[in-house]
Amino acid sequence: MFSLQGKKAVVTGGGSGIGKAIATILAKQGAEVHIIELGLEQASASLAEITGVGGKAFSYACDVTDHQAVVDTFKGIGAIDILINNAGIAHVGKVDTTSETDFDRVMNVNVKGVYNCLHAVIPQLRLAGGGVIINMASIAALIGLPDRFAYSAAKGAVKAMTMSIAKDYINEKIRCNSISPARVHTPFVDGFLQKNYPDNIPEMFEKLSKSQPIGRMGKPEEVGALALFLCSDEASFITGCDYPIDGGFTTLNN
Numbered sequence: 391m392f393s394l395q396g397k398k399a400v401v402t403g404g405g406s407g408i409g410k411a412i413a414t415i416l417a418k419q420g421a422e423v424h425i426i427e428l429g430l431e432q433a434s435a436s437l438a439e440i441t442g443v444g445g446k447a448f449s450y451a452c453d454v455t456d457h458q459a460v461v462d463t464f465k466g467i468g469a470i471d472i473l474i475n476n477a478g479i480a481h482v483g484k485v486d487t488t489s490e491t492d493f494d495r496v497m498n499v500n501v502k503g504v505y506n507c508l509h510a511v512i513p514q515l516r517l518a519g520g521g522v523i524i525n526m527a528s529i530a531a532l533i534g535l536p537d538r539f540a541y542s543a544a545k546g547a548v549k550a551m552t553m554s555i556a557k558d559y560i561n562e563k564i565r566c567n568s569i570s571p572a573r574v575h576t577p578f579v580d581g582f583l584q585k586n587y588p589d590n591i592p593e594m595f596e597k598l599s600k601s602q603p604i605g606r607m608g609k610p611e612e613v614g615a616l617a618l619f620l621c622s623d624e625a626s627f628i629t630g631c632d633y634p635i636d637g638g639f640t641t642l643n644n
Protein backbone atom coordinates (compact mmCIF):
# COMPACT_ATOMS: atom_id res chain seq x y z
CA MET A 391 0.00 0.00 0.00
CA PHE A 392 0.92 3.67 -0.51
CA SER A 393 3.64 2.97 -3.05
CA LEU A 394 4.65 5.91 -5.25
CA GLN A 395 7.12 3.91 -7.32
CA GLY A 396 7.57 5.46 -10.76
CA LYS A 397 5.84 8.75 -9.80
CA LYS A 398 7.33 12.20 -10.17
CA ALA A 399 6.36 14.65 -7.40
CA VAL A 400 6.94 18.40 -7.07
CA VAL A 401 6.96 19.89 -3.56
CA THR A 402 7.03 23.69 -3.22
CA GLY A 403 8.69 24.94 -0.05
CA GLY A 404 10.07 21.42 0.33
CA GLY A 405 13.17 22.61 2.16
CA SER A 406 11.61 23.16 5.58
CA GLY A 407 8.95 22.03 8.03
CA ILE A 408 5.86 20.41 6.54
CA GLY A 409 7.20 20.53 2.96
CA LYS A 410 10.40 18.79 4.04
CA ALA A 411 8.46 16.04 5.83
CA ILE A 412 6.24 15.54 2.77
CA ALA A 413 9.20 15.48 0.35
CA THR A 414 10.94 12.91 2.56
CA ILE A 415 8.00 10.51 2.91
CA LEU A 416 7.09 10.72 -0.80
CA ALA A 417 10.68 9.84 -1.70
CA LYS A 418 10.69 7.01 0.85
CA GLN A 419 7.65 5.56 -0.89
CA GLY A 420 9.49 5.58 -4.21
CA ALA A 421 8.64 8.94 -5.80
CA GLU A 422 11.26 11.02 -7.60
CA VAL A 423 10.95 14.31 -5.71
CA HIS A 424 11.51 17.78 -7.18
CA ILE A 425 11.85 20.46 -4.52
CA ILE A 426 11.09 24.07 -5.39
CA GLU A 427 12.62 26.57 -2.99
CA LEU A 428 13.58 30.23 -2.82
CA GLY A 429 17.22 29.15 -3.13
CA LEU A 430 19.14 25.88 -3.56
CA GLU A 431 20.57 26.38 -0.08
CA GLN A 432 17.07 26.18 1.47
CA ALA A 433 16.53 22.81 -0.23
CA SER A 434 19.88 21.29 0.65
CA ALA A 435 18.94 19.61 3.98
CA SER A 436 15.94 17.84 2.40
CA LEU A 437 18.00 16.83 -0.61
CA ALA A 438 20.73 15.35 1.61
CA GLU A 439 18.20 13.50 3.78
CA ILE A 440 16.51 11.91 0.75
CA THR A 441 19.56 11.05 -1.31
CA GLY A 442 21.43 9.89 1.83
CA VAL A 443 19.09 6.90 2.06
CA GLY A 444 19.09 6.16 -1.66
CA GLY A 445 16.06 8.28 -2.63
CA LYS A 446 15.85 10.41 -5.75
CA ALA A 447 15.56 14.17 -5.36
CA PHE A 448 16.33 17.35 -7.29
CA SER A 449 16.08 21.00 -6.28
CA TYR A 450 15.29 24.23 -8.10
CA ALA A 451 15.78 27.82 -7.01
CA CYS A 452 12.44 29.33 -7.98
CA ASP A 453 10.27 31.90 -6.23
CA VAL A 454 6.66 30.70 -6.59
CA THR A 455 5.52 34.32 -7.00
CA ASP A 456 7.43 34.59 -10.30
CA HIS A 457 4.96 33.37 -12.92
CA GLN A 458 7.41 32.84 -15.80
CA ALA A 459 10.03 31.21 -13.60
CA VAL A 460 7.41 28.75 -12.27
CA VAL A 461 6.16 27.90 -15.79
CA ASP A 462 9.73 27.38 -17.04
CA THR A 463 10.71 25.25 -14.02
CA PHE A 464 7.67 22.98 -14.31
CA LYS A 465 8.20 22.60 -18.08
CA GLY A 466 11.80 21.64 -17.43
CA ILE A 467 10.72 18.88 -15.03
CA GLY A 468 8.54 17.28 -17.75
CA ALA A 469 5.60 14.97 -17.01
CA ILE A 470 4.50 15.38 -13.36
CA ASP A 471 2.26 13.00 -11.35
CA ILE A 472 1.98 14.86 -8.04
CA LEU A 473 2.09 18.52 -6.97
CA ILE A 474 2.27 19.55 -3.32
CA ASN A 475 1.50 23.27 -3.25
CA ASN A 476 3.01 23.92 0.16
CA ALA A 477 5.14 27.10 0.09
CA GLY A 478 3.57 29.77 2.28
CA ILE A 479 4.29 32.60 4.68
CA ALA A 480 2.71 33.79 7.93
CA HIS A 481 1.38 37.15 9.01
CA VAL A 482 -0.11 38.46 12.25
CA GLY A 483 -2.64 41.30 12.23
CA LYS A 484 -6.28 42.34 12.23
CA VAL A 485 -7.66 44.21 9.22
CA ASP A 486 -6.90 47.65 10.70
CA THR A 487 -3.34 46.66 11.62
CA THR A 488 -2.56 44.98 8.28
CA SER A 489 -0.73 47.33 5.93
CA GLU A 490 -1.37 47.23 2.21
CA THR A 491 2.24 46.09 1.71
CA ASP A 492 1.81 43.16 4.11
CA PHE A 493 -1.56 42.21 2.59
CA ASP A 494 -0.06 42.18 -0.91
CA ARG A 495 2.96 40.15 0.24
CA VAL A 496 0.82 37.45 1.87
CA MET A 497 -1.52 37.28 -1.14
CA ASN A 498 1.40 37.17 -3.53
CA VAL A 499 3.01 34.11 -1.94
CA ASN A 500 0.00 32.26 -0.48
CA VAL A 501 -2.51 32.88 -3.29
CA LYS A 502 -0.70 33.92 -6.47
CA GLY A 503 2.11 31.45 -5.77
CA VAL A 504 -0.46 28.64 -5.53
CA TYR A 505 -2.17 29.85 -8.73
CA ASN A 506 1.19 30.02 -10.55
CA CYS A 507 1.99 26.40 -9.67
CA LEU A 508 -1.53 25.18 -10.51
CA HIS A 509 -1.39 26.98 -13.87
CA ALA A 510 2.03 25.53 -14.63
CA VAL A 511 1.30 21.96 -13.49
CA ILE A 512 -1.85 21.18 -15.48
CA PRO A 513 -0.05 20.68 -18.84
CA GLN A 514 2.58 18.56 -17.08
CA LEU A 515 -0.08 16.42 -15.34
CA ARG A 516 -1.73 15.92 -18.76
CA LEU A 517 1.59 14.60 -20.06
CA ALA A 518 1.45 12.01 -17.26
CA GLY A 519 -2.17 11.11 -18.10
CA GLY A 520 -3.54 12.71 -14.89
CA GLY A 521 -2.37 12.99 -11.32
CA VAL A 522 -2.85 14.48 -7.88
CA ILE A 523 -2.63 17.98 -6.43
CA ILE A 524 -2.54 18.80 -2.73
CA ASN A 525 -2.80 22.41 -1.61
CA MET A 526 -1.68 23.38 1.89
CA ALA A 527 -4.51 25.41 3.41
CA SER A 528 -4.94 25.91 7.17
CA ILE A 529 -7.60 25.84 9.86
CA ALA A 530 -7.49 29.63 9.29
CA ALA A 531 -9.54 28.89 6.14
CA LEU A 532 -12.23 27.13 8.21
CA ILE A 533 -12.73 29.23 11.35
CA GLY A 534 -12.03 32.80 12.47
CA LEU A 535 -8.48 32.71 13.78
CA PRO A 536 -7.83 35.83 15.85
CA ASP A 537 -5.24 38.28 14.51
CA ARG A 538 -4.72 36.47 11.19
CA PHE A 539 -6.71 38.59 8.73
CA ALA A 540 -4.53 38.39 5.59
CA TYR A 541 -3.42 34.81 6.32
CA SER A 542 -7.04 33.65 6.76
CA ALA A 543 -8.11 35.41 3.56
CA ALA A 544 -5.29 33.75 1.65
CA LYS A 545 -5.94 30.26 3.02
CA GLY A 546 -9.68 30.66 2.30
CA ALA A 547 -8.68 31.29 -1.31
CA VAL A 548 -6.48 28.16 -1.31
CA LYS A 549 -9.44 26.05 -0.16
CA ALA A 550 -11.70 27.61 -2.83
CA MET A 551 -9.08 27.09 -5.57
CA THR A 552 -8.92 23.42 -4.51
CA MET A 553 -12.65 22.93 -5.14
CA SER A 554 -12.46 24.78 -8.45
CA ILE A 555 -9.56 22.65 -9.75
CA ALA A 556 -11.22 19.43 -8.53
CA LYS A 557 -14.34 20.25 -10.61
CA ASP A 558 -12.60 21.56 -13.71
CA TYR A 559 -10.21 18.63 -14.20
CA ILE A 560 -12.13 15.64 -12.84
CA ASN A 561 -12.55 14.27 -16.37
CA GLU A 562 -8.80 14.49 -16.97
CA LYS A 563 -8.07 12.12 -14.07
CA ILE A 564 -6.70 14.93 -11.92
CA ARG A 565 -7.65 14.80 -8.22
CA CYS A 566 -7.25 17.88 -6.04
CA ASN A 567 -7.58 18.12 -2.25
CA SER A 568 -6.40 20.46 0.46
CA ILE A 569 -4.96 19.87 3.92
CA SER A 570 -5.77 22.24 6.79
CA PRO A 571 -3.38 21.86 9.71
CA ALA A 572 -3.73 23.57 13.07
CA ARG A 573 -0.42 24.53 14.68
CA VAL A 574 2.40 22.25 13.55
CA HIS A 575 5.82 22.64 15.15
CA THR A 576 8.07 23.86 12.30
CA PRO A 577 10.58 26.69 11.75
CA PHE A 578 7.49 28.69 10.65
CA VAL A 579 6.24 28.56 14.28
CA ASP A 580 9.70 29.17 15.81
CA GLY A 581 10.14 32.22 13.54
CA PHE A 582 6.69 33.48 14.49
CA LEU A 583 7.49 33.23 18.22
CA GLN A 584 10.91 34.80 17.81
CA LYS A 585 9.47 37.73 15.88
CA ASN A 586 6.34 38.38 17.91
CA TYR A 587 7.12 37.18 21.46
CA PRO A 588 10.94 37.30 21.85
CA ASP A 589 10.63 37.82 25.64
CA ASN A 590 8.31 34.93 26.51
CA ILE A 591 8.89 32.16 23.98
CA PRO A 592 8.42 29.18 26.41
CA GLU A 593 5.07 30.52 27.73
CA MET A 594 3.80 31.25 24.23
CA PHE A 595 4.98 27.83 23.00
CA GLU A 596 2.95 26.24 25.83
CA LYS A 597 -0.07 28.41 25.03
CA LEU A 598 0.07 27.54 21.33
CA SER A 599 0.43 23.85 22.22
CA LYS A 600 -2.62 23.94 24.51
CA SER A 601 -4.79 25.63 21.89
CA GLN A 602 -5.13 22.19 20.30
CA PRO A 603 -7.51 20.16 22.52
CA ILE A 604 -5.12 17.21 22.13
CA GLY A 605 -2.62 19.31 24.16
CA ARG A 606 0.26 19.67 21.73
CA MET A 607 1.24 20.94 18.30
CA GLY A 608 1.21 18.63 15.32
CA LYS A 609 4.38 17.09 13.91
CA PRO A 610 5.40 17.72 10.28
CA GLU A 611 5.60 13.92 9.81
CA GLU A 612 1.92 13.60 10.76
CA VAL A 613 0.98 15.98 7.94
CA GLY A 614 3.39 14.05 5.70
CA ALA A 615 1.53 10.79 6.38
CA LEU A 616 -1.82 12.38 5.45
CA ALA A 617 -0.31 13.86 2.29
CA LEU A 618 1.12 10.46 1.33
CA PHE A 619 -2.30 8.83 1.72
CA LEU A 620 -4.00 11.51 -0.41
CA CYS A 621 -1.33 11.16 -3.14
CA SER A 622 -1.56 7.39 -3.25
CA ASP A 623 -3.80 5.19 -5.38
CA GLU A 624 -5.47 4.10 -2.12
CA ALA A 625 -7.11 7.57 -2.11
CA SER A 626 -8.27 7.34 -5.74
CA PHE A 627 -11.94 8.02 -4.80
CA ILE A 628 -11.07 11.27 -2.96
CA THR A 629 -11.22 14.65 -4.67
CA GLY A 630 -12.55 18.14 -3.87
CA CYS A 631 -12.09 17.66 -0.12
CA ASP A 632 -10.36 19.57 2.63
CA TYR A 633 -8.72 17.55 5.39
CA PRO A 634 -8.30 19.27 8.77
CA ILE A 635 -5.41 17.76 10.77
CA ASP A 636 -5.75 19.70 13.96
CA GLY A 637 -5.77 17.74 17.24
CA GLY A 638 -9.47 18.55 17.59
CA PHE A 639 -9.06 22.32 17.08
CA THR A 640 -11.98 22.90 14.72
CA THR A 641 -14.40 20.43 16.27
CA LEU A 642 -13.67 20.11 20.01
CA ASN A 643 -12.79 23.66 21.08
CA ASN A 644 -16.39 24.86 21.64
Ligand SMILES: NC(=O)c1ccc[n+]([C@@H]2O[C@H](COP(=O)([O-])OP(=O)(O)OC[C@H]3O[C@@H](n4cnc5c(N)ncnc54)[C@H](O)[C@@H]3O)[C@@H](O)[C@H]2O)c1
Nearest residue numbers: 403406407408428453454476477478528571573574576578
Ligand atom coordinates in the same frame (compact mmCIF):
# COMPACT_ATOMS: atom_id res chain seq x y z
N1 LIG B 1 3.30 25.28 10.75
C1 LIG B 1 2.02 25.48 10.97
O1 LIG B 1 1.57 25.59 12.11
C2 LIG B 1 1.07 25.55 9.80
C3 LIG B 1 -0.31 25.45 10.07
C4 LIG B 1 -1.22 25.52 9.02
C5 LIG B 1 -0.76 25.66 7.72
N2 LIG B 1 0.58 25.76 7.48
C6 LIG B 1 1.00 25.93 6.09
O2 LIG B 1 1.89 24.89 5.74
C7 LIG B 1 2.83 25.37 4.77
C8 LIG B 1 4.25 25.06 5.24
O3 LIG B 1 4.42 25.63 6.51
P1 LIG B 1 5.71 25.33 7.41
O4 LIG B 1 5.27 25.55 8.79
O5 LIG B 1 6.34 24.07 7.01
O6 LIG B 1 6.61 26.59 6.96
P2 LIG B 1 8.22 26.80 6.86
O7 LIG B 1 8.41 28.28 6.96
O8 LIG B 1 8.92 25.90 7.81
O9 LIG B 1 8.51 26.33 5.38
C9 LIG B 1 8.00 27.03 4.27
C10 LIG B 1 8.99 26.88 3.12
O10 LIG B 1 8.45 27.60 1.99
C11 LIG B 1 9.51 28.29 1.35
N3 LIG B 1 8.97 29.46 0.66
C12 LIG B 1 8.42 30.56 1.23
N4 LIG B 1 8.11 31.45 0.28
C13 LIG B 1 8.47 30.90 -0.91
C14 LIG B 1 8.40 31.36 -2.24
N5 LIG B 1 7.92 32.56 -2.54
N6 LIG B 1 8.86 30.54 -3.23
C15 LIG B 1 9.37 29.30 -2.93
N7 LIG B 1 9.46 28.83 -1.68
C16 LIG B 1 9.02 29.63 -0.68
C17 LIG B 1 10.45 28.71 2.49
O11 LIG B 1 11.77 28.92 2.00
C18 LIG B 1 10.35 27.51 3.42
O12 LIG B 1 11.38 26.56 3.17
C19 LIG B 1 2.54 26.86 4.59
O13 LIG B 1 1.72 27.04 3.44
C20 LIG B 1 1.77 27.22 5.84
O14 LIG B 1 0.90 28.32 5.65
C21 LIG B 1 1.52 25.70 8.50
